[in-house]
Amino acid sequence: MADVAERKTKADLIRGFLETRPEASTAEIVSEMSGQGVPVSPALVNAVRYDGEHELRRRWEKIEGNYDSEPAGTPPEPKPKRGAKAQAIRDTFEALGERARPSQVIKELAGRGIKVSSSQVIAVRKGLQRAQRAKPPARPERAERVKESVRKAAAPAIDPGEDSIPLEHLIEAKKLVDKLGGFKAAERAIWALALLQ
Numbered sequence: 001m002a003d004v005a006e007r008k009t010k011a012d013l014i015r016g017f018l019e020t021r022p023e024a025s026t027a028e029i030v031s032e033m034s035g036q037g038v039p040v041s042p043a044l045v046n047a048v049r050y051d052g053e054h055e056l057r058r059r060w061e062k063i064e065g066n067y068d069s070e071p072a073g074t075p076p077e078p079k080p081k082r083g084a085k086a087q088a089i090r091d092t093f094e095a096l097g098e099r100a101r102p103s104q105v106i107k108e109l110a111g112r113g114i115k116v117s118s119s120q121v122i123a124v125r126k127g128l129q130r131a132q133r134a135k136p137p138a139r140p141e142r143a144e145r146v147k148e149s150v151r152k153a154a155a156p157a158i159d160p161g162e163d164s165i166p167l168e169h170l171i172e173a174k175k176l177v178d179k180l181g182g183f184k185a186a187e188r189a190i191w192a193l194a195l196l197q
Contacts, residue, residue: 008048010033010038010040010044011044011047011048012047013033013038013040014029014033014040014044014045014048015048017029017032017033018048026042026045026046026049027042029045030042031047045144085116086115086118086120086124086131088109088112088114088116089105089109089116089120089121089124089125090124090128092105092108092109093105093124093125096108096109098125098128098129102118102121102122103118105121106118106121173186
């Protein structure tokens with residue numbers, strides 16, 4: 001078994017071949033390497049051949065002013081803040097109303113110099129609708145009504161008056177509930193008794 005240090009990768013073999021014959025085409029390198037028992041793909045040959053060359057060429061063109069994506073002397077435009085378009089869409093919906101059509105929102109934002117797509121507008125509108133459904137409206141009066149009804153329901157049992165039930169009768173009722181097997185059974189018995197009268 002060959003030592004790990006003695007092994008060469010396919011990329012090393014391709015580099016060695018290119019040193020001896022730099023003018024060879026990719027197809028020639030693939031067929032020559034396959035003839036030596038080392039199958040390589042054209043993509044690997046090109047990756048090894050042009051490794052790093054593209055980056056050096058781009059840097060040189062940028063220095064020379066020949067770089068296509070950025071004209072010389074013009075500073076790059078600053079990126080807008082993240083979420084700026086979504087906030088602009090939300091503000092526009094607030095101004096136009098939540099029933100505004102996406103085309104109306106797009107036209108309004110285009111007038112301000114902001115380019116958005118209909119899918120962005122629809123997504124933001126759905127988010128607004130979801131947020132409105134998620135939080136229920138505040139109803140403090142309902143809580144007050146519930147507290148008041150509980151207070152009224154508990155008042156006769158707490159407030160001794162002419163209609164109050166004596167403690168002895170309550171103890172007897174409790175014994176009856178236990179004897180009948182629970183409150184539900186006692187309630188059914190009382191309803192049946194009321195039907196007989």
